[in-house]
Amino acid sequence: MHKPFAVEAISLNKHVSSSEARLTILENLDLAVPHGERLAIVGRSGSGKSTLLGLLAGLDSPSSGKVLVDGIEISSLDEDGRAAVRGRKMGFVFQSFQLLPSLTALENVMLPLQLAGNDNAQSQAKAALDRVGLSQRMSHYPRQLSGGEQQRVAIARALAPEPAILFADEPTGNLDAATGQQIIELLFSLNTEDGTTLILVTHDNTLAAGCRRRLLLNGGKLDEMRGEELVA
C-alpha cells in the first residue's frame, strides 16, 4: 500500500446559497498533494482560493466530497475532530498575520505549543523566533512591530510545533514588495530545511513561481500551470 498523500481532495464541491441564488465556488475538484511538496494555488480575487484552503485545512466543511489529511478523512470529522488534526499536523500563515494583539511575540508563538500541551513551549518558541531573526524582539507586542516583523512572528508560530503541512494564505498580501520578497525567501528556506509540505494560496505570480507545482483555480476547477503561464 502506497504512503497516503499529505492532503487529498476527492470530488470536492462547495456551494453557497443565498435567498436569490446558489453560487458554486468549487465544483468536483480533485487534488493530491504528496508529502514534502511545495504547491501554489493561484487564482483571481474571488476565485475561491481561500475557500479551498479553508476546506483543505479543515477550517470549513465541503458541500460534498472528501478531504483526507495524511490518510484521515477530515471532512467526515466534527469541528473538534478537525481541530485535533489541525493541532497535530498543520501550521498556518495568514495574510493579516492574525497575531493576538494582547500577547507578546513570544507568547503568540507559544500559544499553539501550549494548546498541544508541550512542556517546552517557551524554549521551542524562543528557538523558532531565533530562526526568523527576531530573538531581540520577543517581548514586543504586535503593535510595536512592523508588518514584516509581524509576519515573521506568524511564521515562527506556524513552524514552532513542527507541523507536517504548512498552509499559507496570501502571506505577502499585506506587505510592500521588498518586505514581501524577504518573507517569501524566509518561508521557502525554512520550508526547505524542514521538508514540510507547503500549500500556498496567492494571486502573486512571483510568489507562485518559487513553488515546484502551481495550480490555477478558475471557475471552481483546478488546472495545472506550466512555468510560463501567468494569471491575468
Added chain:
Amino acid sequence: MNAAGLAWRQLKSHWSAGDIRVLMLALVLAVTATTSVGFFTDRVESALERQGAMLLGGDLLVSGAKPLAENYRLEAERLQLASTATVEFPSMVLHGERTQFAEIKAVGAGFPLRGELVISDQVAVAGVTPGALPAAEIPAAGTVWVEPRLAKLLDLKVGDTVSVGEREMPVSAILERENSRGGDMFSFAPRLMMNLDDVAATGLIQYGSRVKYQFLVAGDVRKVGEYAVWANKVAARGERVQDVSAARPEIRSALEKARQFLGLSTMVAVILAIVAMFLASLPHVQRSLDTYALMRCFGASKALIMKILLWQTFMIGFLGSLLGCLLGYLAQAGLAALAGSLFLEALPAPGWMPLLSGMGLGLLTMLAVIWPHLAGLRDVPALRILRRDAGDIDRRAWAGYLPITLVIAAMIFWHAGSFKLGGATLLIFIGLLSLTALLAMFGNQVLQRLPVSKASAWKLGLAGLKRRPLMAIAQVAGFSLGLMALILLALVRGDLLNNWQASLPADAPNRFIINIQPHQVEGVKSFFTEAGIADAEVFPMVRGRLVAVNGEPLDTTKYDDERARRLAEREFNLSWAANMQADNQMLEGRWWTEAEHGQPLLSLEQDLSETLGLKLGDRLRYDIAGSMLEVTVTSIRKVEWDTMRANFFAVMPPGLLEDYPASYISSFYLPLGQDQSLNRLVQDFSNLTVIDVAALMEQVRGIMTKMTHAIEYVFIFGLLAGLAVLYAALVASRDERVREAMLLRVLGASNRQIVLAGLAEFLSIGMVSALVATLAASALAWYVSVHLLNIGYQFNLLLALLAFAGASVLVPFAAWLGMRGFLRLSPRQLLQSV
C-alpha cells in the same frame, strides 16, 4: 499547559485592553456595595437583638399570670444559664397625704440580666439628673426605688418613706432609667421597684390580684435556643415565652425604613454595576471571539475553550469578589462610624455571612454576564480567521439573557427587603428598559426622517445609529441607568431624606396624657390653651375585647403566631372620629360619611387586620364593659406609628360608643421648660398619667439623622456605579467607532466632520437617555415618597430640566473625550490600534 494556566495567561494579557478593567471595576463595585451594606446591617441586626434583650432584661422571658413552676429555674440551672425572676402588679403607693397608683416591680437578685438600671440620689432639675449611675445591685431588701415621675407626684425625695400595702419602706434611690421597660406604652403607671423578698410582706398579692410573674434567662445563644424550645413545649396555658424580637415598635419602624432606604441605595448601585459589567463584557467577548477562533485553528477543542472560558470567568469573579469583599469590609467600618452611637452600646463585630454572599454574588453575576455568550464563544468556528463574519454571536437570542435577568431580579428582591418594594422596583426596571428600547427605536425612526442637508455630519452621525440599532439601544439603556442613578442621588439627597426627617418635625408630640376622664376633657383643653399648645388633640378611648368574628367565637389558640394571639387576647382601645386622622392613609374601603354616623362600622389598622386575618366586610363583635357591640369592617388604614401621634388600631364613627365608659388620650408637644405648667395640671387632676416620650423621640430622630448619613455614603457606590455604566457604554462601541472613523478618514473625511458626526450621534443618544432617566428617576422617587415614606411627592421640574440639559451636554462631551485620542492618529496607526 492546562486550561487554568492558559486562562490566567490570557487574562493577564487582556488586562491591558480596557474592557476587562471596566468589567472588574464594576464587579468590585457591586460586591463592595453589597458586602459593606451587608456587614453593616448584619451589625445593626445584632445590635438590635442586644437592644431587644435589654428591653426584655434578658435573652428570653417566660411570663404568666400565676406563679411560674419551679421547672423553669431547674432547667435554666441544668443548662447553666443565668436566671432571675420578677413580679409586677399595680398598687396604690402612699406618702403622707398623697396617694398614687403605681406599677410595682419586685425584682430578684441579678436583675436585669441584660441592660442596666440607672439610679441617682436626686430628682432631676430641668431635665438634668446629677450623679446618675448604673446600679450595681437591685434595691436592698426593705427599700424601694421610684421613678422621677412618681417622686414628683408624691413629692418624694431619697430618704422619705412610702407605704406599699402593709409595708413602710424608705426610698433609697431615684430610678432614672430602666431599659427593660418595654411593652405597651399606654398601659403603665409610674414605676416603683423593690426587692422580690419584700413582696410577701406587703400582703398585696392575694387570690384574684392582677399580677405578672416573669422568669428571665440569659447566656449562650445555643443554650438559650435550647431553653426556648423546651420552654415553649412546657409552657402552661396563659404562659408566654418571649424572645428578643420584641423591640420598641417606634424604633423598629424607623430602622425598618432606614433599612429599606439602604437596601434601595445598594440595589441601585448593584444593578448599575451589573449593567456596567454587562456592557463591558461586550467588547471583551468580541475580542475573545477572535482569540478563540485562532485557538480553534491551532487545534483547541471546544471542551478546552469552554474550560478556559469558565476558568477565566471564575478568575475574574473570584478576584473581583475578593477585592470587593475586602473593600466592603473597610467601607462598613465607615458606615458603622457614621451610625456611631446609634445604639446603646458599640456595634458588635460583623459576621461572616456578608463575605459569603459577596463572593457568591460576584461569581454568580460574572457567570450570568458571560452566559449569553458562552455557547457562541465555545462554538466559534476556526473559519472566522478567514471570514470575519463567521461565528458572530447572535445577541438577539433572548433565552441567554435569562440568568442575568434572574440575578438582577434576585438582587432587587434581596435588597428591597419587601416583596412589594421589590416588585415595584422590578417593574420600574423592566419598564425603563422597555421604554428605552421603544424610545430608542422610535427616536431612530424620527431622526432618520428629519430633512437634513445632503452629506452633513448630522446625517453621518444618525447613519451610525441606524447601523448599530442594538448597540444604540444598549447604550441608551446604559446611559439612562447611569443618569438615573445620578438624578435619583440628587433627588434622594435633597428632597427625600429631608422629607423623611421632616416627617418627625421638631414640634412632633413629645408627651402623652392618658386616663383623662370625660369631665376632665375641658380642663385639659384649657390647659392647652393657657400653655399656648395649639395643635393638641384629645381622642376618646373605650376598652373593648374582641370576642367573635363573623358570628364565630374568637378562638385565639388558632393563631400560630405568638404576636397575633397576644393582639387578639388583649383589650382594644376603641376610638371614634368623624374624620380620618391626617397621618393615616386609606388602603381599602372608604371612610364613613356624615349620614353614616351612628352606624355599626369599623376602620381597622392594616398591620392588625393582616396579623389577625381580618378583611373588609368582616363582622367583629366586641365585649365592652359587659355589653356586646357588633360592627362591620368598612375600611383598612395604614398608620405611621413613628410619627409619635396618638393612633388607634380600631376606629368607629361618632354616635356609637359615646354611651360606654370612655377615657381620653392626648398627644402634644410640650416646649422645653414648660414642665411646671404640666405638673400643675397633674396636681389638679391627680389621676392623669403623663408619659414623656422625648427620649424615645430623640432616639428615633438620632436614627434618622445617622442613617441618612449612612445612606448618603452608600449612594457614593451608586454614583461610582453610574459613572462606570456611562464609561462602559462608551467603551462598548469604541472599537467599532474607531474602525469607522478610520474608514471615513481614509475616504477623505476631515477630523471636523468625524467629530461632528460623533457628537450628533451621542447628542441623540444623550437626549433620549436624559428623557428616560429623568422620567424613571422621578417615578422611583415618587414611589419611595408615597409608598415608603408616606409623604407627598412634588415633581422637581428644575432638577428635571437641569438633568436633561446636563445629560445632553455630558454624554456627547464624554464621547468626544473618549474619541479625542484616536482622532489625532493617522489611519495607519488607527488600523494597528484596533
